[in-house]
Amino acid sequence: MTPERLARGHELVARYPRPQSALVPFLQYCQEQDGYVTLQAMRDAAELVGITPGEVESIASFYTLLFKAPAGKHIVQVCRTLSCMLRGAEDLQAYIKRRLGIGHLETSADGQYYYEEVECLAACDRAPCLQHNLEYHYDVTPASFDKLLDSWQASAPAPAMPAE
Amino acid sequence: MATFEPVIMKGIGESDLADIDVYERGGGFSVLRKVMSDMTPDAVAAVVTESNLRGRGGAGFPTGRKWSFLPKDGRPRYLVCNCDEAEPGTFKDRMLLEKTPLQLIEGLVISAYAMGAKQAYIYIRGEFLEGSRIFRRALAAAQSRNYLGDRILGSDFSLDLVVHRGAGAYICGEETAQLESIEGRRGEPRLKPPFPAVAGLYGMPTVVNNVETLCYVKHIIERGAQWFAKIGPEKSPGPKIMSVSGHVRQPGNYEIPLGIPARELIDEYAGGLLPGRKLKAFQPGGASSAALFEEDLDVGIDFDSLAAKRTMLGSGGFVVMDDTACMVNCARTLTRFFEHESCGQCTPCREGGQWVARMVARLEAGEGSQEDLRVLNVINNTITGTNLCPLGDSIMPFLSSVLKRFPDEFAAHVAHGACPIKDVTAVVA
Amino acid sequence: MSETKMVKLLIDGQEVTVPDGTLVVEAAKQLGTQIPVYCYHPKMDPVGLCRICLVEIEKAPKLQIACSTRVTEGMVVRTMSPKVAEARRGVLEFLLLNHPLDCPICDKGGECDLQDFTMEYGPGASRLTEPKLHKPKRVDLGPTIVLDEERCILCRRCTRFDNEIAQERNLVVVERGHNSLIGTIDGGDYESYFSGNTTEICPVGALTSKAYRFRARPWDLSHADSVCTQCSVGCNYRVDARFGNIMRTFTRENSDVDGGWICDRGRYTFNYLYEPARLREPLVRRDGDLERASFAEAVALTAEKLGAAAAAGRAGVIGGGRLSDEEAFALQLFARKVLGTNNIDHRARLQRYASPARFGARLRDLDDADLILMFGAITPEQAPILDLRIRRAVARNAAHLVFVGPFKPDLAVPFHYVEYATGAIGDLMEALADALKRGAQPQGAFAIDLARNLNEASKIVAVHNGRNPVAASALEQLIETLLAVGKRGGILVVGSQGNARGAEAVGCVPNLGPGYAPLANAGMTTAEMLTAAANGKLDALFIAGANPALTFPDGALARKALESVPFLAVAEQVMTETAAYANVVFAAASQFEKRGHVTNLEGRRQAFAQAVEAPIYVATDAAIVSALASALNKPDVLDDDPDWLFSRLQAVEQAAKPAEPLARPKLDPSVTAHGDNLDAQRKTFTVVPVPKLYAGGGPSLHDPGLAPMRPQARASFHEDDALLLGIAQDRVVTLTGPNGSITVAANVGTSAAVGTVLVTADMPEAPVNRLLDASGRGRVTVTPAPLRKEALA
Ligand SMILES: Cc1cc2nc3c(=O)[nH]c(=O)nc-3n(C[C@H](O)[C@H](O)[C@H](O)COP(=O)(O)O)c2cc1C
Numbered sequence A: 001m002t003p004e005r006l007a008r009g010h011e012l013v014a015r016y017p018r019p020q021s022a023l024v025p026f027l028q029y030c031q032e033q034d035g036y037v038t039l040q041a042m043r044d045a046a047e048l049v050g051i052t053p054g055e056v057e058s059i060a061s062f063y064t065l066l067f068k069a070p071a072g073k074h075i076v077q078v079c080r081t082l083s084c085m086l087r088g089a090e091d092l093q094a095y096i097k098r099r100l101g102i103g104h105l106e107t108s109a110d111g112q113y114y115y116e117e118v119e120c121l122a123a124c125d126r127a128p129c130l131q132h133n134l135e136y137h138y139d140v141t142p143a144s145f146d147k148l149l150d151s152w153q154a155s156a157p158a159p160a161m162p163a164e
Numbered sequence B: 001m002a003t004f005e006p007v008i009m010k011g012i013g014e015s016d017l018a019d020i021d022v023y024e025r026g027g028g029f030s031v032l033r034k035v036m037s038d039m040t041p042d043a044v045a046a047v048v049t050e051s052n053l054r055g056r057g058g059a060g061f062p063t064g065r066k067w068s069f070l071p072k073d074g075r076p077r078y079l080v081c082n083c084d085e086a087e088p089g090t091f092k093d094r095m096l097l098e099k100t101p102l103q104l105i106e107g108l109v110i111s112a113y114a115m116g117a118k119q120a121y122i123y124i125r126g127e128f129l130e131g132s133r134i135f136r137r138a139l140a141a142a143q144s145r146n147y148l149g150d151r152i153l154g155s156d157f158s159l160d161l162v163v164h165r166g167a168g169a170y171i172c173g174e175e176t177a178q179l180e181s182i183e184g185r186r187g188e189p190r191l192k193p194p195f196p197a198v199a200g201l202y203g204m205p206t207v208v209n210n211v212e213t214l215c216y217v218k219h220i221i222e223r224g225a226q227w228f229a230k231i232g233p234e235k236s237p238g239p240k241i242m243s244v245s246g247h248v249r250q251p252g253n254y255e256i257p258l259g260i261p262a263r264e265l266i267d268e269y270a271g272g273l274l275p276g277r278k279l280k281a282f283q284p285g286g287a288s289s290a291a292l293f294e295e296d297l298d299v300g301i302d303f304d305s306l307a308a309k310r311t312m313l314g315s316g317g318f319v320v321m322d323d324t325a326c327m328v329n330c331a332r333t334l335t336r337f338f339e340h341e342s343c344g345q346c347t348p349c350r351e352g353g354q355w356v357a358r359m360v361a362r363l364e365a366g367e368g369s370q371e372d373l374r375v376l377n378v379i380n381n382t383i384t385g386t387n388l389c390p391l392g393d394s395i396m397p398f399l400s401s402v403l404k405r406f407p408d409e410f411a412a413h414v415a416h417g418a419c420p421i422k423d424v425t426a427v428v429a
Numbered sequence C: 001m002s003e004t005k006m007v008k009l010l011i012d013g014q015e016v017t018v019p020d021g022t023l024v025v026e027a028a029k030q031l032g033t034q035i036p037v038y039c040y041h042p043k044m045d046p047v048g049l050c051r052i053c054l055v056e057i058e059k060a061p062k063l064q065i066a067c068s069t070r071v072t073e074g075m076v077v078r079t080m081s082p083k084v085a086e087a088r089r090g091v092l093e094f095l096l097l098n099h100p101l102d103c104p105i106c107d108k109g110g111e112c113d114l115q116d117f118t119m120e121y122g123p124g125a126s127r128l129t130e131p132k133l134h135k136p137k138r139v140d141l142g143p144t145i146v147l148d149e150e151r152c153i154l155c156r157r158c159t160r161f162d163n164e165i166a167q168e169r170n171l172v173v174v175e176r177g178h179n180s181l182i183g184t185i186d187g188g189d190y191e192s193y194f195s196g197n198t199t200e201i202c203p204v205g206a207l208t209s210k211a212y213r214f215r216a217r218p219w220d221l222s223h224a225d226s227v228c229t230q231c232s233v234g235c236n237y238r239v240d241a242r243f244g245n246i247m248r249t250f251t252r253e254n255s256d257v258d259g260g261w262i263c264d265r266g267r268y269t270f271n272y273l274y275e276p277a278r279l280r281e282p283l284v285r286r287d288g289d290l291e292r293a294s295f296a297e298a299v300a301l302t303a304e305k306l307g308a309a310a311a312a313g314r315a316g317v318i319g320g321g322r323l324s325d326e327e328a329f330a331l332q333l334f335a336r337k338v339l340g341t342n343n344i345d346h347r348a349r350l351q352r353y354a355s356p357a358r359f360g361a362r363l364r365d366l367d368d369a370d371l372i373l374m375f376g377a378i379t380p381e382q383a384p385i386l387d388l389r390i391r392r393a394v395a396r397n398a399a400h401l402v403f404v405g406p407f408k409p410d411l412a413v414p415f416h417y418v419e420y421a422t423g424a425i426g427d428l429m430e431a432l433a434d435a436l437k438r439g440a441q442p443q444g445a446f447a448i449d450l451a452r453n454l455n456e457a458s459k460i461v462a463v464h465n466g467r468n469p470v471a472a473s474a475l476e477q478l479i480e481t482l483l484a485v486g487k488r489g490g491i492l493v494v495g496s497q498g499n500a501r502g503a504e505a506v507g508c509v510p511n512l513g514p515g516y517a518p519l520a521n522a523g524m525t526t527a528e529m530l531t532a533a534a535n536g537k538l539d540a541l542f543i544a545g546a547n548p549a550l551t552f553p554d555g556a557l558a559r560k561a562l563e564s565v566p567f568l569a570v571a572e573q574v575m576t577e578t579a580a581y582a583n584v585v586f587a588a589a590s591q592f593e594k595r596g597h598v599t600n601l602e603g604r605r606q607a608f609a610q611a612v613e614a615p616i617y618v619a620t621d622a623a624i625v626s627a628l629a630s631a632l633n634k635p636d637v638l639d640d641d642p643d644w645l646f647s648r649l650q651a652v653e654q655a656a657k658p659a660e661p662l663a664r665p666k667l668d669p670s671v672t673a674h675g676d677n678l679d680a681q682r683k684t685f686t687v688v689p690v691p692k693l694y695a696g697g698g699p700s701l702h703d704p705g706l707a708p709m710r711p712q713a714r715a716s717f718h719e720d721d722a723l724l725l726g727i728a729q730d731r732v733v734t735l736t737g738p739n740g741s742i743t744v745a746a747n748v749g750t751s752a753a754v755g756t757v758l759v760t761a762d763m764p765e766a767p768v769n770r771l772l773d774a775s776g777r778g779r780v781t782v783t784p785a786p787l788r789k790e791a792l793a
């Protein structure tokens, strides 16, 4: 484990009465740096909080915001639940998939984009909505998506899955 | 237009209530001051009990009663604020978190004081990154002014609040799954008993309360139990935020006095249906609630009136569907939701839920059969009421209600091999 | 203990009274009412996931799960109402939805709860036309287990076993919802000494054992209630055979001994019987080679040579620890009454005692001990099921575990490690006893710590390896002191052979007869017999079920003795390192091919039944010695009938007058300790043999079931020493002692103390006993082999 990771790990552990509570926050921190939860991160986490690597995998695989393989620099998560569907999410999804050239749970060949249809994002009043690297975008239309895409391409991407 | 004066939504959209100076200028933290200087914990709890406040997180359990279950045995106890809001159609807690985090903190500190918790956690849904950042800033500001931390405002009450972010799992909104999740495990609901009040977080007595619930506590202490109890029906009193979405002109969060008819919420608050459309169905309490229809528009929006209609207020996710909506399509998105979010412990929820989702998807795609319809009509008996936590019981209510009300629409999908309702998404201009 | 309150309730109209807090499912069992369960297992915490056990309870608004609902006074339960039937049907329907229904080729067919409950409560075939979702089949979970995810019903018994019972937590649920799978980190191996238990508790055919896959259908099997003798715990198990061949073993719960589990070594060691290495007829050495011979010829020759040697007072008998109680009794009768010598000893390795003479604890005592002291015994490797009890005591009952020994072992639960050289443990314990008695401060922080632990504990169980005589008596002193100050406690000695305790009890020691009756003239111990043989002072040796060439600490001495003795007869099941020196080899029956009793480490005598017939020219040890007795004209002394032997044994034991306190088996003259102290120059290293569950010669070496799990012989160094010596991980090194050398690959880490080298014990390819003296100590020099790529290949 790198000294920074270890230090961060200890800091997270200190927040809680029991070390294991720091597990997911620690994995989130590793994911922010590595782009996904690597095998090494799982082993480090196991050591940090005193459980087995198998248990870490069991826990990590439960949560959908922890990626077990490289996803993409831009993570595009479009809501697919009822309120967004009533407001045209399906058309939007079809458009975005065409635009990015990838399907649900897929990563573009260049590793830039990852696309996922996710459950309700709690922004039903501004449907359809999506998250890009956990940042909300509301009332998205094909045209507004194009603009978003341009802006993402223009700026150097921040971590795809920020930890805090 | 609506005449109800907002309580916890007051000032939202007018000024930046996340700024501690702004919040204080509007009277923020004055209630906490008052509590710290001249109220005992028991006195605070008594007011909350008397107000008859019922939890705003979904189950509607009386908050004062819940606090009273904590055993007085000297063990440390915890308050957990549930901000995992993921019930489809609900978006009020995210708004409260982002727009008025200090109000939440104030309510939370008062509540922790009332129940004698020195340690609190707020479980913020993983997707609410921005909200968690806003909240952390607000928390730091509140700490710097001693509204939190050691010996709050000079009293001998100290409270530490830890922000814990989720990582993508609806089920972690269920209180025992949330405790598991904070403990660093898979977010799988626990077998009860023991209940959290007896053995909750780290095995200690614990209360889990919703964001909105805690926000109201502050106002109940400020204005008195009777003020609150007199709003709305006697057994289901007070204001409540309804998140209205779907086919209405002005989707959004509206704070209403409980008990107003559904019609009023749609027409007065949310601006009515879209031009030229007819109401087809509405879900009063999120994805887990059974749908109601045109003929039900006069039902009062409160815990008991909705329960009498065999649906529920839940968390207040009010979704309106007009005549362009295909019920099979709606049922598909919701059954898929539960299929995706089942933790997978219970057989009926895991396997039954997955089966139902497959059947409904088949129907929507025009590949369904009479057999699918027959199964969907009876499977409720074996899925509902047979699981460990309420998620499994949430799979069927919406589907069963629309299947019963619009059997022809489902049958037509089998007969036509396609959806007979055109332009499902025509509303998007 | 307070009286448990009893409550009365009605189940399907029948009244039953059970202790308050009983689970409804268990209360129903008392009435003979079976409520179907999948996730529930009486040995594990209820989790209430599968929902098959739903029942109707009056006043409850919904159906309740019988597996976790506790009874209350006046409760009214219905387990067969239409609502219950519908719910069960529903759960079964859901479980079968994506189930492959490949029962005809499933090992579990015939004993599958899914099959059985479907027959009883199931939905029929009606709605099951749904296209199946597929999941991985034939997932190789590691050396022992294959997983079929499609058959898995996610009851989690296996993962909970690995967590709650084994405390290892490597087998887990990954993913969630209906994508959930049973798995390990990154698809790695599920390696556990207890893995086989998961195949038993799996209610369906999802987990099957590689050893048993596709070999038999349960209804074809014959069953024999047996007792495992792979170690001294004596777990009860059932041996299942088909047409005279053993197919598998199965737990047969004895909660006082095994708690319903067996380890993989016990479970899988039987296939050696069908290997070429199995001896199927006697062998006699002719012109230097061992050749097939008739039983009569072997008996005649042995009787002649042994008889002559005995007449001259120059015969000896080694063995007993691997025989049944009856046969060990017969063996000492043979030595004493036929050969007329007390030269008999079962101890074929460095073990002074099979039992503590006093203060013997019971396995059950571990359950509520608050302090468990492990002295040198590496229980996971030497007594795995005993270790499970320790794991549970530590994990569930917060027992404090302390290991005192020369290196830090790998234990599944947290423990406190006190590094102590084998030779010095006695001093430590004396100091501790002193501290307790007189409140004196012992030397050293850890000793003060230990003394404090002892003071605070109310029940202490010590687990000893029985090796070091000084430590053993100091330990007894310590326990005596503890008892004197009002604490409870006792000692468990982990024997090195399955029936060492039995052999000791029936008199396979030179100074004690059956029932620990002291004898006037003690015979020779194993070490003395070997020394005598090596010095030309013994003319014949008879060895039954022992392999001193591999296991006796001073390997050089053992080999020299076996080479020098003019006549050597060995009774064995497979060719061993010892049998290779013999003039006559008898093909001996295995445990499975005979019946009788064995005595476990706590002194519990347990009966075992015969599972299969022995091959025609294979004889039981009792038959061999009784044939020899007849040939030596003493036919009345012995009979090979186990019943005859057992009744004689009981009679003799009853008549025996043991000393008070019990006399100990005679010890070898103590060998001068060449100190365990550190060689400052690191020119020589102290050798510490380390037991490994799957190591060993003989049957375990030849068992194909164990082959995938066999460890590699290793020498482990402390990383500081490794640096000085210039060796890295996996580098091949030669360890050289005064009497021999072995070549093994190195491990580098921190488990070995500085100045010591840990060597895997009992590996025929690199026998550690080449490096040791008769007291089990040794010093070696270390030479790294020249660096070659293929060195390890
Ligand atoms: C599947 C499921 C999801 C839930 N999600 C939430 C949630 O996101 N937020 C919430 O406050 N309560 C949620 N609840 C309800 C909680 O279990 C709990 O009743 C509530 O947080 C208690 O707070 P209250 O008494 O203030 O309402 C959920 C319950 C279930 C069964």
Ligand code: SF4
Binding pocket: B171, B188, B189, B341, B342, B343, B344, B345, B346, B347, B349, B350, B387, B388, B389, B390, B391, B392, B393
């Ligand atoms: S009902 Fe579903 S979500 Fe709830 S515990 Fe059971 S499997 Fe998990």
Ligand code: FES
Binding pocket: C036, C037, C038, C039, C040, C047, C048, C049, C050, C051, C052, C053, C054, C065, C066, C067, C068
């Ligand atoms: S046996 Fe009761 S829920 Fe599984």
